[in-house]
Each structure stands twice: as C-alpha cells, then as structure tokens.
Amino acid sequence: MNKSMLRTVAVMSALSITGCGASSVPVATTAAAEASSEAATTAAAETVESTGSLTDGTYTASAKGMDGDITAEVVVKDGKIAEINYTEQDETAGVGDKALKLMAKAIIEHQSLGVDAISGATVSSSAVRMLVSDAVEQAGGDVSEWKNREVKLEVKDETIDCDVVVVGAGIAGLAAAQKAMREGADVVVVEKLAFGGGTSIFSSGSFIAADTAEGVPELVEKWVKRNKITERNPLDMDKINTACAVSPDVLQLLTDAKVDYKLNEEGTMVPAASEQAKKNAENIQLATAKVKVKGGQALVNQLEDNLAENGVPIYFNTKATKLITDADNHVTGVVCESKTGTKTINAKAVVLACGDYAWNDELTGELAPDALHNFTSTAVSNTGDGINMAVEVGAVKSAFGESMSGCFAPDPYDMPVVGQPNNSYPFECLLLDNKGNRPVSEALGVHDQMIYFINEGEADYGWVVMDQEIADKFLKLDEYLERTSEGSVIQAYKEDSIEALAKDMNLDPATVQATVDQYNKMCEAGEDTDNGKDAQYLSAIDAGPFYAVKEYDLTRGNYGGIETNLAGEVTDKDGNAIPGLYAAGIISSAGFFGDYYPGREALGVGAYMGFISGENAAKYAAK
Incomplete structure (x- = not known):
C-alpha cells in the first residue's frame, strides 16, 4: 500500500473517532448547527414519494459506529419513517453525534437511504444507513429500493452582501467572527464541513493564556520557553508579543460569548467539557x-451558539473556492460552492481561517x-484551500513548515487517544528512537517527547x-502481534532475546542491548539518572520473552502556510498588505513555533490572531 493510500484510509479514523461504550443521552447539537440545518431543509426539493409503504410501528435496530454500537428506535407512521430516536450511542462529541442527527433528518425528509454521508463523519453516517436499513426490512420494506430512491435538491445560486466574511469555523475563524461582530460588522461565516471546529474539535481546547496585562510578559516568556529548538525556524518575537498582548481581551471575549472555561494555576485556559465528551472519555483506555476529558468541542460549539444568538449565519457544507x-x-469577497448552488459573497474584508494543509x-x-511521510489526525477539510486562494491573489508562502506532533499509536488508523496529553503505553516500558537509543523519559507528555523522534525521509516513530510483566499492561498487544506481517504498517514482535528483537526492529543489536543494560542498572538503583523518570515506573527488562511495538506519531497537522503582518493582513512578495485580505490560525503560523510544535499554543495562535484579524477586518470594512 503506497503512502497516498495510507493517508486516504486515515481520514476515516481521524474524523470519526468514537468510544467503545454507549449512552442513553440525547444527541448533542448546537444552536448554530440547528439554524444551518433548518436553512438547508428550506432549500431542499420535495421529497421523493414512496413506491411502497412500510408497516406502522416502532423498530429497534443497531449498527457499529467507529468503535461502538449505535442503537435507535425507528418509528414508522402512515407508512413512512417519522422518527429516528437514538437510545444508545457514544459517537464523538460535535462530530459523530451531530452526524447521527443530520443523517436522521435527511432520511426522514427524503424518505430515502440514498442521502449523502455527512462530510467528516463517514463511519457514523454509514452506521445510520445500516441500522435504518435493518428497520426498513423489519417494517416490510424493500431496502434496495430505499437505497436507490432519488434524492432531489433544489440548486439555486445566490449572492450575499456583508462587511466581513470568515472562511473556516475552527477556533481562529470563530474568534475572528466574534470580534468582528462585536466591532459592529455584518459578518458571515462559511465552513467546508457539516460541522465547525476543524482540528480544534478533537482537541483539549486548551492554550496558554494571561488574564491581565501584567501577566502578558510571563505568558510571552512561557511561550518562548516551550519552543526548545529554534535552529531551523527562529521565533518571530514581534508576532508572539503582538498575539500574547491580546490574551486578556480574548479571555474576556470568551466570557462575553458565554464560554464555560477556567484559567488554571499553570496559566492554561481550560474549557469545560460537554456531557458527550465526558462519556467519550470514559471509554478511552490508557x-x-x-485520561483527560477534552473540551475543544464545547469551546467551539459555545462560540457557534453565541454567533447564532447574535444573528451571524454559519453556512456549513460550503467550500470557498476563489477570492473576488x-x-x-x-x-x-469570496465564491463558495455547495450541493445546493454557488454562493457569491461580496464583502469589504475576507478572513481566511481554513486550517492547515496536511x-x-x-x-x-x-x-x-x-x-x-507521517500519519495525520488533522481535520479532513485541511487541504490548503486558503493557501491556494491567497497565492492566486499575490500572497506568498512561508519558507518554513513542519508537522505538528501528536501522540504515539501502534495503529495509525485507530486513534482513540488523539488529543490526550500522554501516550497510551505503560510508562514502565523502554522507549527507543530509530537508532536504538533512549533519548527521553517514557512518562513525559507527548509534545515534550516528540522532538526526539523526528525522522528525516520516513515517518516519525519510536519503539x-x-x-x-510490562507487556501484560500494553493494550491490544495480542491483536498487534497477530496483525504484524511483512510490509504491514503495524509492527509488533515477541522474541526470547534482546538481540533477536533488535533485528526485528532493524536496529543494531549491540546498541539496543547497551541501552537495555543501562536502563536495567538504573532500575536496580531506583533512580533514572539519564532522563528523570519517576522511580515508580522503573521496572527492569531482564527476563524473556521480550516484546517490541512500533509507535507512530499521529500528527495534528502541518504549520506554516502564508505570510501575514502584525495586523493579520496577508502580505505579498514585497511585504505589502493585500487590501481586504486577512488570515489567522495555522494557515499563517510559521513565526509562532520553532523547529517543532511544542503543544498548548496552536489554539492560542488561532484565538489570538483570530481576534486581531477580526478586529482589523471590521475596522477596514468600516472605512
């Protein structure tokens, strides 16, 4: 399987992550999503008439989502599907659970199983089709006929006029829209997927922050300190100072937008998680x-809801294709395409917040x-659309770009731990780089570790x-051993000697043995003098059989993108601002990080530069 095929397969896992259990809570939705869904319904054509009615009743059916079962009661009334009520589901908060609701709405509206899957949540969408197919069969219907029913949509081009249009509904786009709205601008947001949030929706939602002007210098110092290596990509201190200076204002904006969050003692903004996210966390195994309960989805949805409450429309399933x-x-302005037609949005300013290009x-x-060479868990919508549109009107690409470290995983298509601050393996293990050395403590957080596992010309990984004794704690080890074969992405080995294990890993046996011997000496002494791992996790690796599992870095995307100035304006080859064009977030992030991504700063770039871009776009539009 070639690399492009691998990257395609990974989309499904990256964007339809689910837990293993089930819940009876209602599907979570947002006011913004509801508003967009209603707008889409209005645009839809008349429902295809049934060629054969179903037997009235309530039918229970189940299908497997990404990792857990989804159960629903399908209510048939007057020969048609009238309701689809989910009684058990644990789909990803803000993504899979929204797909369940949107799929149910579409099937009921069109009385067809031929409706499209929800972009970014194909596994959840397929599960709904499967369980409704089961219910149709129980009700005496012809499943094949239901799948082949034509779904007609009214295609209608339209023109929209506004002051500021924001392209992308991730944290950067939502911050820009919020600030522009509060500056008095008439704002429109367009989003490529069926849900907002981008990669942020799978994240912890946290970023380092300061709630007072007096705390900003410490925030800047902390920001710089986290970027430990800056040899290839020096930090742009003007940009970092400018971004951090608005941190207190951004926190106030979150408060005004009714976002539930706290600034913890470490100076990190931590959003409260939704009930659905809490249930997702219950089924993550480390x-x-x-396990850290992730608040990214709640942060995004609360910002969306507040925009909707203030009359700012978000057009989902709407891809921006060309700047005007x-x-x-x-x-x-910007031209956008959707299945219901072309939207030409005339605006006095455009903010590009389209995410990365992984x-x-x-x-x-x-x-x-x-x-x-890496496997990425970035949002499937992150295909560099904003970069390409900006370049067409004279923008320049940043000279430096790099992948953003994520977490280790043996199976790069099974990503339950995306967004977790620590890896899933037992901390008592030994973590080797691609030379057979032990460069860092196994118990460190993911971002602090990953800078030691950057490999040129191949995927980033460790062993x-x-x-x-330690292997007994490793999750799914037997499955990985069984799935290992020549040429397989998954590589797990069991041997009676370290020498044989080293050969399986294609590492020098003498180097690996020396690393193991040194580690065992420290375990016997009860102190990790090399990397400072807590003594409670020191366990000698001295009695066979021995095991090795390859762990891949599931990156969160690629930073870099296009050049902007301190006002968030996109600049040309001469450094001049392109009038009316702004960008915020990872699309224009090269100067904010060093050689590698350090963690807890990406959402800060989005929130801070989104705020700055939104403010300046609104002021430009008001001239």
Missing part, C-alpha cells in the same frame, strides 16, 4: 496515564516535505520495548 478582487487587486500532498511536499 495503560498508565489518566477588484481592478486594484483589493479583495472584495491532507494536500502537493503542498505538504513543497512546504513541509518530511511531514509527507516500545518490554518484558512480559
């Missing part, structure tokens, strides 16, 4: 670390070539080495 410019190359192999090969 061998040693404590006048004779002087001033950006005056799902675009051509851009990745150009801007961050080593990242091309977990264990004896039987």
Whole structure:
C-alpha cells in the first residue's frame, strides 16, 4: 500500500473517532448547527414519494459506529419513517453525534437511504444507513429500493452582501467572527464541513493564556520557553508579543460569548467539557496515564451558539473556492460552492481561517516535505484551500513548515487517544528512537517527547520495548502481534532475546542491548539518572520473552502556510498588505513555533490572531 493510500484510509479514523461504550443521552447539537440545518431543509426539493409503504410501528435496530454500537428506535407512521430516536450511542462529541442527527433528518425528509454521508463523519453516517436499513426490512420494506430512491435538491445560486466574511469555523475563524461582530460588522461565516471546529474539535481546547496585562510578559516568556529548538525556524518575537498582548481581551471575549472555561494555576485556559465528551472519555483506555476529558468541542460549539444568538449565519457544507478582487487587486469577497448552488459573497474584508494543509500532498511536499511521510489526525477539510486562494491573489508562502506532533499509536488508523496529553503505553516500558537509543523519559507528555523522534525521509516513530510483566499492561498487544506481517504498517514482535528483537526492529543489536543494560542498572538503583523518570515506573527488562511495538506519531497537522503582518493582513512578495485580505490560525503560523510544535499554543495562535484579524477586518470594512 503506497503512502497516498495510507493517508486516504486515515481520514476515516481521524474524523470519526468514537468510544467503545454507549449512552442513553440525547444527541448533542448546537444552536448554530440547528439554524444551518433548518436553512438547508428550506432549500431542499420535495421529497421523493414512496413506491411502497412500510408497516406502522416502532423498530429497534443497531449498527457499529467507529468503535461502538449505535442503537435507535425507528418509528414508522402512515407508512413512512417519522422518527429516528437514538437510545444508545457514544459517537464523538460535535462530530459523530451531530452526524447521527443530520443523517436522521435527511432520511426522514427524503424518505430515502440514498442521502449523502455527512462530510467528516463517514463511519457514523454509514452506521445510520445500516441500522435504518435493518428497520426498513423489519417494517416490510424493500431496502434496495430505499437505497436507490432519488434524492432531489433544489440548486439555486445566490449572492450575499456583508462587511466581513470568515472562511473556516475552527477556533481562529470563530474568534475572528466574534470580534468582528462585536466591532459592529455584518459578518458571515462559511465552513467546508457539516460541522465547525476543524482540528480544534478533537482537541483539549486548551492554550496558554494571561488574564491581565501584567501577566502578558510571563505568558510571552512561557511561550518562548516551550519552543526548545529554534535552529531551523527562529521565533518571530514581534508576532508572539503582538498575539500574547491580546490574551486578556480574548479571555474576556470568551466570557462575553458565554464560554464555560477556567484559567488554571499553570496559566492554561481550560474549557469545560460537554456531557458527550465526558462519556467519550470514559471509554478511552490508557495503560498508565489518566485520561483527560477534552473540551475543544464545547469551546467551539459555545462560540457557534453565541454567533447564532447574535444573528451571524454559519453556512456549513460550503467550500470557498476563489477570492473576488477588484481592478486594484483589493479583495472584495469570496465564491463558495455547495450541493445546493454557488454562493457569491461580496464583502469589504475576507478572513481566511481554513486550517492547515496536511491532507494536500502537493503542498505538504513543497512546504513541509518530511511531514509527507507521517500519519495525520488533522481535520479532513485541511487541504490548503486558503493557501491556494491567497497565492492566486499575490500572497506568498512561508519558507518554513513542519508537522505538528501528536501522540504515539501502534495503529495509525485507530486513534482513540488523539488529543490526550500522554501516550497510551505503560510508562514502565523502554522507549527507543530509530537508532536504538533512549533519548527521553517514557512518562513525559507527548509534545515534550516528540522532538526526539523526528525522522528525516520516513515517518516519525519510536519503539516500545518490554518484558512480559510490562507487556501484560500494553493494550491490544495480542491483536498487534497477530496483525504484524511483512510490509504491514503495524509492527509488533515477541522474541526470547534482546538481540533477536533488535533485528526485528532493524536496529543494531549491540546498541539496543547497551541501552537495555543501562536502563536495567538504573532500575536496580531506583533512580533514572539519564532522563528523570519517576522511580515508580522503573521496572527492569531482564527476563524473556521480550516484546517490541512500533509507535507512530499521529500528527495534528502541518504549520506554516502564508505570510501575514502584525495586523493579520496577508502580505505579498514585497511585504505589502493585500487590501481586504486577512488570515489567522495555522494557515499563517510559521513565526509562532520553532523547529517543532511544542503543544498548548496552536489554539492560542488561532484565538489570538483570530481576534486581531477580526478586529482589523471590521475596522477596514468600516472605512
């Protein structure tokens, strides 16, 4: 299987992550999503008439989501499907659970199983089709006929006029829309997927922050300190100072937008998680670390809801394809495409907040070539659309780009731990790099570890080495051993000697043995003098059989993108601002991180530069 095929397969896992259990809570939705869904319903054509009615009644059916079963009661009334009520489901908060609701709405509206899957949540969508197919069969219907029913949509082009249009509904886009709205601008948001949030929706939602002007210098110091290596990509201190300076204002904006969050003692903004996210967390398994409940989805949805309450429309399933410019190359809007027609949005200013480019192999090969070998868990919508549109009107690409470290996983298509601050393996293990050395403590957080596992010309990975006692704690080890074969992505081995294990890993046996011997000496002494791992996790690897599992870095995307100035304006090859065009977030992030991504800063770039871009776009529009 070639790399492009691997990257395609990974989309499904990256964007339809679910837990293993089930819940009886109602499907979570947001006011913004409801508003968009109603708008889409209005645009839809008349329902295809049934050629054969179903037997009235309530039918229970189940189907497997990404990792857990989804159960629903399908109510048939007057020969048609009238309700689809989910009684058990644990789909990902803000993504899979929204897909369940949208799929149910579409099936009921069109009385057809031929409706499209929800973009970004294909596994959840397929599960709904399967369980409704079962219910149709129970009700005496012809499943094949239901699947082949034509779904007609009214295609109607439209023109929308506004002051500021924001492209992308992730944290950067939502912050920009919030600030522009509060500056008095008439704002419109367009989002490529059926849900907002981008990669943020799978994240902890946290970023380092300061709630007072007096705390900003400490925030800047903390920001710089986290970027430990800056040899290839020096930090842009002007940008970092400018971004951090608005941190207190951004926190106030979150408060005004009714976002539930706290600033903890470490100076990190932590959003409260939704009930659905809490249930997702209950089904995540980590061998040693404590599972962190993720608040990214709640942060995003609360910002969306507040925009909806203030009359700001978000057009989902709407892809921006081309910037509109006048004779002087001033950006005056954007053209968008959807299944219901073309939207021409005339605006006085455009903010691009389209995320990264990790799902675009051509851009990745150009801007961050080593990242091309990695497996990514970034949002499927992150294909560099904003970069390409901006370049067409004179923007320039940043000279440096790199992948953003994520977490280790043996199976890069099974990503239950995306967004967790610690890895899933037992901390008692030995973690080796691609030379057979132990560069860092196994118990460190994921971002602090990953800078030691960056490999040129191949995927970023490490090897977990264990004896039987430790291996008994490694999740799914038997499954990985069984699935290992020549050429397989999954690589797990069991041997009677360290030498044989080293050969399986294609590492020098003498180097691996020396690393194991040194580690065992420290375990016997009860102190990790090399990397400072807590003594409670020191367990000698000295009695066979021995095990090794390859762990891949599931990256969160690629940073870099296009150049902007301190006002968030997109600049041309001469450093001049392109009038009317702004960008915020990972699409324009090269100067905010060093050689590698340090964690807890990406959402800060989005929130801070989204705020700045939204403010300046609104002021420009008001001139």
